[in-house]
Amino acid sequence: MVTSRFPAAQWEMGPLGGDVDAETVQAQIADTIGEHEATDITQAVLVVHRGKVVAEAYGPDTDAETPLISWSMAKSITHALVGIAQMDGLLDVSKPAAVDAWKNDARSQITLQHLLDMRSGLSWNEDYVDGDSSDVIEMLFGSGKDDVAAYAVSLPLADEPDSKWLYSSGTTNIVTRILGDAYGDTHGSSSGIERVLQQRLFAPIGMQATARFDAAGTFIGSSYVFATARDYARFGYLYLQDGNWNGTQVLPAGWVDHAQVQTVVDDETSLGYGAHWWTLPGEEDSLVASGYEGQQIYVLPKRDLVIVRLGKTVAEKRGAVRASLLAIAQAFPLS
Secondary structure (H helix, E strand, O other), X not given: OOOOOOOOOOOOEOOOOOOOOHHHHXXXXXXXXXXXXXXXXXXXXXXXXXXXXXXXXXXXXXXOOOOEEOOOHHHXXXXXXXXXXXXXXXXXXXXXXXXXXXXXXXXXXXXXXHHHOOOOOEOOOOOOOOOOOOHHHHHHHOOOOOOHHHHHHOOOEOOOOOOOOOOOHHHHHHHHHHHHHHOOOOOOOOHHHHHHHHXXXXXXXXOOEEEOEOOOOOEOOOOOEEEOHHHHHHHHHHHHOOOEEOOEEOOOOOHHHHHHOOOEEOOOXXXXXXXXXXXXXXXOOOEEEEEHHHEEEEEEHHHOEEEEEEEEOOHHHXXXXXXXXXXXXHXXXXX
C-alpha cells in the first residue's frame, strides 16, 4: 500500500523502519557513495520510504543543493509532458505523429505511441563511444545540436513501424518537438513548452529543475534536465502516487499504467521497456527512469519506495550500480 504523505518545501526525514534490513541499506550506500573501483563515482543516493527520506548520502563536492544532470531520465519527464498534453486534448498517442516531413512517405504510419515505445522503425545508432557512427553524438554535439528534432526527423525507416524495438534518443526529441508545436511554439521559441514544464509539472510537485532547449526551441528531452537528488525523488514520487500530488491530478488517471506496459526486455540491461520508462522484472508495477552514467530513479509501489542514484559510471560498470540499487530495494518489505 502506497502511503499518501507528500513533502512540503522540504522532505520529511525519518528513520529506517524496523521491518527494513537497515544493515544492507547502509552497507550498499557506503560501498557505492563516492569513488569505488566497482561502480566508479556515485554523487548522490537518496531513499524515500512511506513518504519520508530514510537514507541520503552525497559524494565529494555534492550535497542536497547540488543540481545534477538527468541524461536519459529526462525521457521519463517527457512521458509526463505527453500525458499532460493528452489530458489537455492536444495529443492522442494512438494517432500518427504530427510531423509534416513524413506526410507523403511510409513514415506517416509512425504513431506517437510508436515513438514512446521506441518502436518507430527509424534508423538510429545510440552509441556514446564511436562518434564517427553515432547518431546520438551527432545530434547532441555535432551537426544536429541546433535543431535536434530536425536531425532525428530526417532519418529514414530501417524497419516497419512497430516491428522492432530500438532505443533512440532521437525519437524522444521528435516527441518534444511535437509537444512544443502542440503548445504553440514556433521555430526558435520555447515559451509554450517551458510554461508547461514549469507550471504544470514541476511547480505542482515542488520540483526545482532546469531544462535545456536547442536553438530551434525544442526541449532536449532525450538528455537535459538538471535537478537535485531530492527533486528527482519528487518526480519519482509523482509516479508512485499514480500521477496525483496531494489531491491534484497532475497526470491523467491511468498514465502511470501507460508507462508500465512493457514491450521488450533489453538484453544489455535485463530491464524491461515500457513507454519512455524502463521496468524492473520481478518487481510488480515498477518503473525505472534511467540515464547515461548510471543515473537512476526507481519507483517501486509494492514497496512504497523511491530510490535516486546519480553519478558518473562507465557503461561496463553500470550493472554493478543496478545490482546495488536492487539490493537496497529488496531490503524494504513488500507492502
